Amino acid sequence: SQQGEEDPQALSIQEGENATMNCSYKTSINNLQWYRQNSGRGLVHLILIRSNEREKHSGRLRVTLDTSKKSSSLLITASRAADTASYFCATDEDDKIIFGKGTRLHILP
Amino acid sequence: DAGVIQSPRHEVTEMGQEVTLRCKPISGHDYLFWYRQTMMRGLELLIYFNNNVPIDDSGMPEDRFSAKMPNASFSTLKIQPSEPRDSAVYFCASSFMGFTEAFFGQGTRLTVV
DSSP: OOOOEEEOSEEEEETTSOEEEEEEOSSOOSEEEEEEEOTTSOEEEEEEEETTOSEEEETTEEEEEETTTTEEEEEEOSOOGGGOEEEEEEEEETTEEEEOOOEEEEEEO | OOOOEEEOSEEEEOTTOOEEEEEEOOTTOOEEEEEEEETTTEEEEEEEEETTEEEEOTTOOSTTEEEEEEETTEEEEEESSOOGGGOEEEEEEEESSSSSOOEEOOOEEEEEO
16 A cells, blocks of 8 residues: 655756655554655655654755645755655554655756 | 665566565664565555564565565565566665664565566
8 A cells, every 4th residue: 555645756956946845645644754765776764754743854854744634745955966866755554664656856957 | 784785686587486585684673674666556565574573464465475584684575486577676674663764775676587
């Protein structure tokens, strides 16, 4: 089963611009995570936000969570070429980590 | 710690052959997850273990798939017999205390011809 659904599926922006990705999910959650996957590599954890938190920052990343709308967003500010990757949201189902299909982000030079 | 280690990195096999994928989780982690990634279906959770015990294998597609975790430092995912539709990248991940940060291996790219 896939809980989270990322939007858009693909995004291309100029280097230096901000990138926003959204995630919607179906059932109640305790926590939500965001991961990055570079081409041909495993996923790397970016940030975890708990259901009682509304916003969290980590460096150039800002994550918001709206449990009433069952949605989350990931904002990457001042994008760089190295940010080119796929980004996934992950929700908890008991102790399971369930991923969406991801957003492919491409940073144009 | 070297992180989650998977082997082999690439596997090409003929239809009908047995395939065994291996995973060494991070020492001290008590959860281990096996995922399959394809373009069509994304990342699917196949099975996960807690303290070496399989907790949920509802994602295992068919009886051809089996997974074991004989001890805290080793797990295998076996496909027997393999079919072309099993071609995918298989990831192993481990974490401490369930839904916390999961650490992924580099994956095994399986091609069944």
